[in-house]
Amino acid sequence: GQNIDQPTEMTATEGAIVQINCTYQTSGFNGLFWYQQHAGEAPTFLSYNVLDGLEEKGRFSSFLSRSKGYSYLLLKELQMKDSASYLCAAWDSNYQLIWGAGTKLIIKP
């Protein structure tokens, strides 16, 4: 079956670095998204990886290993506003997105 796994909740300290992992099993693979979702709001796009390796975008970076079915989102210099849920989603062979349940990131001062 198709499945996306990510930790339910993580806690980190303001100014630190945190890595949120995502493993996926999909019928075919056409790329992986990371979205940010603040409580009560819509998901917003962070990154998209289709090739192996690290994509850096300011304080946020995303990594993909297709052979391992694994991705991570790296957040540096954490700020209080980064407190949110982070959603991992992968395309299946029918071009439908399969979503993880999200990782709730709590930032402490």
Add this chain to the structure above:
Amino acid sequence: IAGITQAPTSQILAAGRRMTLRCTQDMRHNAMYWYRQDLGLGLRLIHYSNTAGTTGKGEVPDGYSVSRANTDDFPLTLASAVPSQTSVYFCASSEVGGRTDTQYFGPGTRLTVL
């Protein structure tokens, strides 16, 4: 401001009632989607439309119907609401369907069925 609007923001509905959730985008995107989000579960696709005049079923289509009469609007109808349809509903759009385009989300509708 360009984007996606949804209405209503929230609604409490008696079981058995009919309800239409509205979604409008002004980005001229060809593809639109309806998802539901429940606590502890990932977003689940209900229905999608790759272009005006066409629609398709997602992972959880039962109890829901959609139409796509034009590019901008994609309403979702619950013909006879049941408590299990209590959820947050998000509409999304992308430039092209059936490809790996980024999806952009509306603000959501929080629906409670009693």
